[in-house]
Structures are given as C-alpha cells and as structure tokens.
Amino acid sequence: MGFYDDEETALQYIAMAEGYDGRELIEVLRNHLQDGSSVLELGMGPGVDLTMLENHYLATGSDISQYFLDRYRDSNADADLMFLDAVELETERKFDCIYSNKVLHHLANDQLALSLHRQIDCLTDGGLVFHSFWRGEGVEEHHGLKFVYQSEDSLREIFGVSFGKVEVVSYTEMESDDSLYVVARV
Ligand SMILES: C[S@@+](CC[C@H](N)C(=O)[O-])C[C@H]1O[C@@H](n2cnc3c(N)ncnc32)[C@H](O)[C@@H]1O
Numbered sequence: 168m169g170f171y172d173d174e175e176t177a178l179q180y181i182a183m184a185e186g187y188d189g190r191e192l193i194e195v196l197r198n199h200l201q202d203g204s205s206v207l208e209l210g211m212g213p214g215v216d217l218t219m220l221e222n223h224y225l226a227t228g229s230d231i232s233q234y235f236l237d238r239y240r241d242s243n244a245d246a247d248l249m250f251l252d253a254v255e256l257e258t259e260r261k262f263d264c265i266y267s268n269k270v271l272h273h274l275a276n277d278q279l280a281l282s283l284h285r286q287i288d289c290l291t292d293g294g295l296v297f298h299s300f301w302r303g304e305g306v307e308e309h310h311g312l313k314f315v316y317q318s319e320d321s322l323r324e325i326f327g328v329s330f331g332k333v334e335v336v337s338y339t340e341m342e343s344d345d346s347l348y349v350v351a352r353v
Pocket residue numbers: 171172184188189209210211212213214215216229230231232235251252253254267268269270273
C-alpha cells in the first residue's frame with residue numbers, strides 16, 4: 168500500500184496540504200476553458216480542487232488511490248469519480264480538458280511522455296491540458312514517492328512532443344516561483 172493509499176499517511180498529506188489549493192490555477196483555467204465544459208482531474212487527492220472545478224465545469228475526479236476516492240465519495244454521493252492511473256489512462260471517455268495539480272511530478276519523464284500521449288486520445292477536438300509541477304532540477308525520493316522537478320525548458324520539450332501549442336508559466340505556491348503550470352493544446 169502506497170503513501171496516498173494508506174489512511175495514516177494520506178491523512179498526514181491532507182494536514183500538510185492544508186491552506187494550499189488550486190484556486191488561483193482554476194481562475195487561470197477559466198481564461199482558457201468555457202464554463203460548462205467537461206474536465207477530468209488526474210490525481211484528485213482529497214478533492215479540494217475537484218469541488219472548485221465542479222462549481223464551473225462538468226468535473227470528473229480520478230486517482231490511483233482508492234482511499235482518496237472512497238473518502239470523497241463518502242461526502243459526495245453523486246460525484247463522477249474514476250480509479251485511473253495517470254500514465255495508462257485506461258478509459259474510452261473524452262473530455263474538453265484534463266487537469267492536474269501537483270500530480271505528474273510523481274511520474275518519471277518517460278511515464279510523463281506516455282501519459283501526455285494518452286491524454287491526447289482522451290481530449291475532444293480543440294481540447295486542452297492544464298497541469299502544475301514543482302519547479303527545479305533532478306529527482307528525489309521521499310516516502311517511496313518519486314519527485315521529478317521540471318524547468319520551463321524541460322516541460323516545453325516533453326509537452327512539445329505531443330502538443331503544438333505549449334505555454335509554461337511560473338507561479339508561487341510555497342516559495343517564490345517554486346512552481347510551473349502548463350497549458351497545452353494539440
Ligand atoms: C501531491 S497529491 C496532489 C493531490 C491533489 N491534486 C491536491 O492538489 O491536493 C498527488 C496525488 O496524485 C495521485 N497520484 C500519484 N500517482 C498517480 C498516478 N500514476 N495516477 C493517478 N494518480 C496518481 C496520488 O494518489 C495523490 O492523490
């Protein structure tokens with residue numbers, strides 16, 4: 168059982184992440200994606216962003232942690248949720264947008280490339296992806312989880328293989344300019 172699947176460590180994550188959410192990212196997303204569009208969130212975790220996405224979009228949550236999916240379901244009986252690995256994306260469904268907030272840094276670069284390739288298959292015509300990353304260099308491992316840091320250049324390179332239009336923007340989450348988000352379209 169992994170860090171996000173074990174109740175004790177998942178609750179530690181929730182406590183650690185208290186006060187941080189994707190509110191500002193979702194405001195940026197709204198400049199790119201019309202209200203009422205369909206959005207798939209990868210790695211929804213406790214579902215704080217999912218609830219905000221649901222306020223504007225037809226939002227579907229997903230995660231590889233059954234613990235987080237069950238926890239969200241307990242208080243949101245009607246939520247549209249899927250158990251989904253962000254690498255394989257084993258679904259036939261298509262969405263106007265695929266969104267994640269600090270999830271894809273857990274993937275090695277070859278897994279990220281595979282995920283992006285699959286994401287294109289899961290987008291409607293003209294759809295877009297919106298993902299955030301920790302900015303930096305190198306790879307670390309904590310609690311058995313991989314943390315792959317990215318730069319503007321590395322993200323442009325990886326996303327550029329699958330997407331024609333790629334915008335990479337830095338923003339602050341905990342420390343000045345410690346994060347990057349990517350908006351990309353085919
Ligand atoms: C740092 S948490 C972020 C959670 C949420 N997006 C937030 O901002 O609070 C990372 C989340 O990604 C999920 N995750 C990690 N690897 C994944 C994968 N391969 N496929 C789907 N979800 C994954 C974890 O289970 C966890 O919920």
